[in-house]
Amino acid sequence: MVFATLKAGLTALMRNKRMLFTFYAVNLLFGLLIMLPFRGLISNFIGTSHYGEILGGNFDMNFFFDLIREEGTALGMLPILFLAGVLIYSVFNIFLSGGAFAIFANENQDYDTKEFWGNCGKYFGPFLRLAAASLVILIPLAIVVGLTQVLLNSLTEDAYQYFGYWASWFSTGLRYIAMVFFFAVFDYARIHRVLTDQSSLRTGLSFALSNFRRVMTLSFTYILIGVVVLLIYNPISDLLSMPTWFIILSLLVLQQLYMMFRMALRLGLYASEVTLYKELGNFSAEEMITTLDAVDFD
Amino acid sequence: MLRIPIKDLLILFICTLIFSIQINAQSEFKEPPVLFEEPLSPRIANYDIAVELDSDSRTLKGKQVLTWHNASNDAVDELQMHLYLNAFRNNQSTFMIESGGTHRGNAIGNDGWGYIDINRMNVQLPGSSDQPGNLRQFAANPENPWPGADVTGDIEFIHPDTPEHIHDKSAIRIPLPAPLQPGESISVFIDFTSKLPSPPFARTGSKEEYHFVAQWFPKVAVYTEQGWNCHQFHVNSEFFADYGVYNVWMTVPDGNVVGATGVEVEVIDNPDSTTTHYYHAEDVHDFAWTTSPEFIEFTGKSQDVDIRVLMQPDHVDQGPRHLEAAKISVAYFQDWYGDYPFPNLTVVDPRRGAGGSGGMEYPTLITAGTTYGLPEGIRTVELVIIHEFGHNYFYHLLASNEFEESWLDEGINTYAEMKIMNAEYGPRGDMIDLLGIKINDTELQRGQYMNGPDLDPMLRNSWEYYSRASYGINSYAKPGVVLTTLENYLGADVMQKIMRTYIERWRFKHPKTQDFIDVANEVSGQNLDWFFQQAVYSRAVLDYAVTHVASKKVKEPSGFDFNISTRNAHTGFMVDEPADVMADTMDTSVDDGEAEYHSIIKLRRIGEFKMPVEINVIFKDGEVKQERWDGESLWKRYDYKTKSPAVSAVVDPENKLLLDVNFTNNSQSADSNGKGAAKLSIRWMFWMQFLFDQPEFLNLFGLFGSLM
Numbered sequence A: 001m002v003f004a005t006l007k008a009g010l011t012a013l014m015r016n017k018r019m020l021f022t023f024y025a026v027n028l029l030f031g032l033l034i035m036l037p038f039r040g041l042i043s044n045f046i047g048t049s050h051y052g053e054i055l056g057g058n059f060d061m062n063f064f065f066d067l068i069r070e071e072g073t074a075l076g077m078l079p080i081l082f083l084a085g086v087l088i089y090s091v092f093n094i095f096l097s098g099g100a101f102a103i104f105a106n107e108n109q110d111y112d113t114k115e116f117w118g119n120c121g122k123y124f125g126p127f128l129r130l131a132a133a134s135l136v137i138l139i140p141l142a143i144v145v146g147l148t149q150v151l152l153n154s155l156t157e158d159a160y161q162y163f164g165y166w167a168s169w170f171s172t173g174l175r176y177i178a179m180v181f182f183f184a185v186f187d188y189a190r191i192h193r194v195l196t197d198q199s200s201l202r203t204g205l206s207f208a209l210s211n212f213r214r215v216m217t218l219s220f221t222y223i224l225i226g227v228v229v230l231l232i233y234n235p236i237s238d239l240l241s242m243p244t245w246f247i248i249l250s251l252l253v254l255q256q257l258y259m260m261f262r263m264a265l266r267l268g269l270y271a272s273e274v275t276l277y278k279e280l281g282n283f284s285a286e287e288m289i290t291t292l293d294a295v296d297f298d
Numbered sequence B: 001m002l003r004i005p006i007k008d009l010l011i012l013f014i015c016t017l018i019f020s021i022q023i024n025a026q027s028e029f030k031e032p033p034v035l036f037e038e039p040l041s042p043r044i045a046n047y048d049i050a051v052e053l054d055s056d057s058r059t060l061k062g063k064q065v066l067t068w069h070n071a072s073n074d075a076v077d078e079l080q081m082h083l084y085l086n087a088f089r090n091n092q093s094t095f096m097i098e099s100g101g102t103h104r105g106n107a108i109g110n111d112g113w114g115y116i117d118i119n120r121m122n123v124q125l126p127g128s129s130d131q132p133g134n135l136r137q138f139a140a141n142p143e144n145p146w147p148g149a150d151v152t153g154d155i156e157f158i159h160p161d162t163p164e165h166i167h168d169k170s171a172i173r174i175p176l177p178a179p180l181q182p183g184e185s186i187s188v189f190i191d192f193t194s195k196l197p198s199p200p201f202a203r204t205g206s207k208e209e210y211h212f213v214a215q216w217f218p219k220v221a222v223y224t225e226q227g228w229n230c231h232q233f234h235v236n237s238e239f240f241a242d243y244g245v246y247n248v249w250m251t252v253p254d255g256n257v258v259g260a261t262g263v264e265v266e267v268i269d270n271p272d273s274t275t276t277h278y279y280h281a282e283d284v285h286d287f288a289w290t291t292s293p294e295f296i297e298f299t300g301k302s303q304d305v306d307i308r309v310l311m312q313p314d315h316v317d318q319g320p321r322h323l324e325a326a327k328i329s330v331a332y333f334q335d336w337y338g339d340y341p342f343p344n345l346t347v348v349d350p351r352r353g354a355g356g357s358g359g360m361e362y363p364t365l366i367t368a369g370t371t372y373g374l375p376e377g378i379r380t381v382e383l384v385i386i387h388e389f390g391h392n393y394f395y396h397l398l399a400s401n402e403f404e405e406s407w408l409d410e411g412i413n414t415y416a417e418m419k420i421m422n423a424e425y426g427p428r429g430d431m432i433d434l435l436g437i438k439i440n441d442t443e444l445q446r447g448q449y450m451n452g453p454d455l456d457p458m459l460r461n462s463w464e465y466y467s468r469a470s471y472g473i474n475s476y477a478k479p480g481v482v483l484t485t486l487e488n489y490l491g492a493d494v495m496q497k498i499m500r501t502y503i504e505r506w507r508f509k510h511p512k513t514q515d516f517i518d519v520a521n522e523v524s525g526q527n528l529d530w531f532f533q534q535a536v537y538s539r540a541v542l543d544y545a546v547t548h549v550a551s552k553k554v555k556e557p558s559g560f561d562f563n564i565s566t567r568n569a570h571t572g573f574m575v576d577e578p579a580d581v582m583a584d585t586m587d588t589s590v591d592d593g594e595a596e597y598h599s600i601i602k603l604r605r606i607g608e609f610k611m612p613v614e615i616n617v618i619f620k621d622g623e624v625k626q627e628r629w630d631g632e633s634l635w636k637r638y639d640y641k642t643k644s645p646a647v648s649a650v651v652d653p654e655n656k657l658l659l660d661v662n663f664t665n666n667s668q669s670a671d672s673n674g675k676g677a678a679k680l681s682i683r684w685m686f687w688m689q690f691l692f693d694q695p696e697f698l699n700l701f702g703l704f705g706s707l708m
């Protein structure tokens, strides 16, 4: 079942390379925007120092401490910049997702510029409202995660440290699952909206809950692929440590290839989710929920 | 004829009986072994202590006989002693007022106060009519009559450092019934009760069935040429004490494992489900011990030192790692810095929740600290063991006054630790080597130092630093950085010899800062006062910078006497002079017919700290000119007239002056090189792109936080 949706996702992705570039371009744009102040700070601090050459190779802790000592205040602004970036980036992503879901919801799934941007605009408002509403889901999720954390803390408070150690992994995993679930609900709610033009948060939630195993398997399959590729990316990027412009450019290319791959994974997930949703319920939300158990896709 | 005097016989019989009881009582306690035929130290403060631990109430009941020798030239009319545990008695102690209830990130528990009370104290001066009491017997048998004069009522709390802390009870004075003459010894008989803080706080305390028992008994202060040197227990301070012989009987619940300063002489099974462990130590100046039913023991040997590691059950997989680190420490220190004369070393792994007792040194006994799952690439275990074993040289063998000159112990030791970490685990990533991140201890110490390089001079009374951070920087990181800078200045061999000579010469003699400086001057064969004056006694900061690198083509000479004649100047007409007139006034360093450059390099000494420094000036054709500047003036200018222009200059090209608080400004090029900024920027950009797309990955940072 998941394999079928993966395949469908891949097929849809191949027919929508333009969409992939659009998503990647936005990601790159934000990367560039947040890079510029950082670069300004760093280049200004390095000036014509030999660190200009040295840091072209490996990172240098002495430089790092110099930077903290001299530019600590400016560095302190970076996390704030990052948080603002995440927020604005999410809004852009919500905007683009309207076009993406609409195209993937089509019978032929072919990219059409006008249709894509049209739907981006069409669904932006509803999706933003949906995003705001979906924050409500975070409350019970946070309560579940928080209570588990409290319970684990009290159980492992004076227990041998391996309990605490594995409890930390467990609660991190749980937090991660909760976040992935939250994103899935938001995805399916958007898909429902695109497919039926009806208000959709509850439907998305019901769908994700009643198909919890499949929904999460699908999400985690994509996450896993991303992690595996990251694990391949990392040692290669470590190899690219020579302080030459060619190596630095190669690193940049490698990084951007990885990011493009990540965007492909995001769109692949969207397409697969649309497929899953369509397969599991072609009708109205109410009918879909009541007929779910009768449908067998394995 | 033989007359049998029944009465006399009866008396003889009773006497024999009493004598034999005494013998029995004595024979319950084995004679202590002799560790050193010749005393290594002046044995001034000698202790026999019998102590019983009540694990549930974390209470110690102790009987102590202190034999204190007056090695001074004064007649001493009072004793001064430390009652360190009273630092944790309430929130009005000097320690608590200064600390606000926290120490190294640990907070004292709400019901965790600890204390020490002297229930009774007798002093016995020489020539007293009392029998010179069998000290060990007294300590072991509380029923024995108390020898000497009862001075319990005369004990007075003193506050020499901060008189306003009137509720502090961490230091006392005891007026003597008569002065103790030079060369005489006094016996002090004490009955005391201690309660350990919980969880362990500031090095000592209990957590459930685990006890780390340190600063736990009434401890005599040091009598110096200036009189008694007895300080209250401060948050920013460790200790100062005289050497002696210790015999300690520790009674703990059956089944408990015990680790302690010194060597175990015997283990006595008592009828009341307790066991007494008798430890003996010679030429030590403190005694700490630990007990827990859960310790798992690892043993090994490094050179001539027996090593015993006591691990917690949840860290048992790290036992070999601890043992290995201890072996490495012993080997490096003995090879580099001379003999560790003691037969053994015990490494204690604190229980979970008892981190307050971690990372501390006592004679022949040190504590480390780890967590389950600590990756091999994070070498905190190795660092702490190397550091704490190092203290067995600077704190134990040398025993400087840590109240007043903390850098002599913590600081010189940090320098040694940095060197050993790099020699064993370097050259890159000796401290952290994980996921491609490589960080050296030296880099971290420099980073630490740069948090506040000028808060205080390095040398101060430990309670008088500007802040706890300043005490930390000036006692640990800064001396590490200072001595590394000195090593780079003198060369590693000379520095090694200084360290070795200092340790050899000052063993058991409580050296002071000037003693270290004297050894450095003598061994290096040069007067280094200028260095120590700045590094130790001032707060001067070292920062050299290259501020100007420029090259210009040497201009064709022009103007009057070159291409204008003064004769025609008033008319404004220009007259070319013959070439030979120009030649007389030209710089002789200029070669004819080649492109010539005038390069100017300027350096500034931004900080107050002056130290000779090397400079490399690099020319376009690859030539490197090496200069040396004494750093005395505020700035220095170098001019070169050469065929090839200077393209860059570096002051201190090998980063030898680790004290320099800004390495980035140490170099300048004529042109900027954007590679470094580009590399950092694209790495930053990549991770931002990544996290924008999936901010949920930040979740993992929380995991690392909770595991550390």
Ligand SMILES: [Zn+2]
Pocket (backbone or CB within 6 Å): B387, B388, B391, B410, B413
């Ligand atoms: Zn230390």
